[in-house]
């Protein structure tokens with residue numbers, strides 16, 4: 005099939021309206037053609053808009069899904085992190101992402117949005133442009149990353165197993181752009197602290213899911229630290245420091 | 256600005272990360288945001304509430320088991336879930352057993368208006384604009400898209416239903432989708448609600 009012929013199928017393909025053999029041809033092509041991939045993605049967004057109606061799924065379906073989760077076998081690697089016998093609706097297995105990292109790169113896709121900061125410079129702008137659509141928080145964080153004057157602050161745990169990256173602008177706006185901090189249980193929050201002239205000051209709460217969390221860093225702050233605290237935060241750190249890092253001197 | 260806290264406060268991409276960490280509350284939130292649209296689409300394609308419920312179940316269980324299949328760079332979670340739902344609905348439709356059911360097609364109303372009021376309002380606002388954009392499409396393009404997407408016909412079937420050449424139908428679907436997209440963008444509808 006020529007490229008023109010393939011392209012002519014993309015609209016019908018996005019609506020599942022091609023024959024099986026055509027679908028296979030298109031799929032093979034999509035693996036190597038970003039332009040056609042983008043076109044299919046666009047058609048699917050448009051289709052999704054056509055299908056977006058205000059409606060509720062019938063009662064009972066969620067209960068069946070939730071019951072099925074309880075019967076779900078976990079991957080072998082789950083042995084690394086014993087499954088807590090927690091009731092439904094609470095975190096079942098902490099830090100699956102890291103546990104599953106052993107499974108390979110596939111899982112990495114799930115944290116793609118967290119990985120903005122790790123994108124190499126040459127790919128940075130393209131990737132950021134796409135991610136920038138994600139949310140206002142992501143937008144502000146990616147704007148900080150694009151800013152050539154921002155500083156990267158690398159925070160790590162003492163044993164090196166947890167890490168995070170903060171993008172700090174000259175204005176003092178700081179964004180947690182990449183982290184493998186686990187999602188906290190309800191009722192907990194991450195809190196970020198600064199070391200300023202020998203004193204530890206709270207710089208703000210990062211929430212339980214510290215994705216693109218934002219806070220302010222005054223000029224006097226030389227070091228950042230993150231702890232996990234009860235929701236609402238505490239006036240002074242009450243728990244061990246999870247990750248910390250020095251702020252690089254301004255270039 | 257403090258971001259984060261509850262799953263209700265995060266965008267869809269972060270929600271999927273949390274699902275990847277086996278947070279059932281994150282899956283429940285994704286369900287709250289999108290199950291209505293998934294169910295409505297499956298119902299519309301299948302004309303069978305029970306089958307549509309199975310599709311909903313399958314779609315959210317796959318999200319739970321394989322959250323990494325969603326790539327936020329490739330589009331919205333809504334579009335991802337609906338594409339999966341549509342594919343599953345079409346599979347069911349084209350299988351022999353349900354072909355019979357389909358012949359007994361009985362109109363089934365989609366579900367009652369829902370418990371996620373904000374999203375519902377958002378969906379309704381989008382639906383209004385989509386309806387408007389669809390109406391303004393050339394009639395043959397709209398017909399071809401609707402027969403393919405909502406009735407689950409292949410473009411070849413659409414061609415024979417409408418008595419038009421296959422190539423024409425194929426390009427009408429593609430052109431119509433593009434036209435629709437451009438129009439929706441000019442109406443300010445650009446995504447499928449990645450935000451909480």
Ligand SMILES: [Zn+2]
Nearest residue numbers: 007037039040
């Ligand atoms: Zn191509």
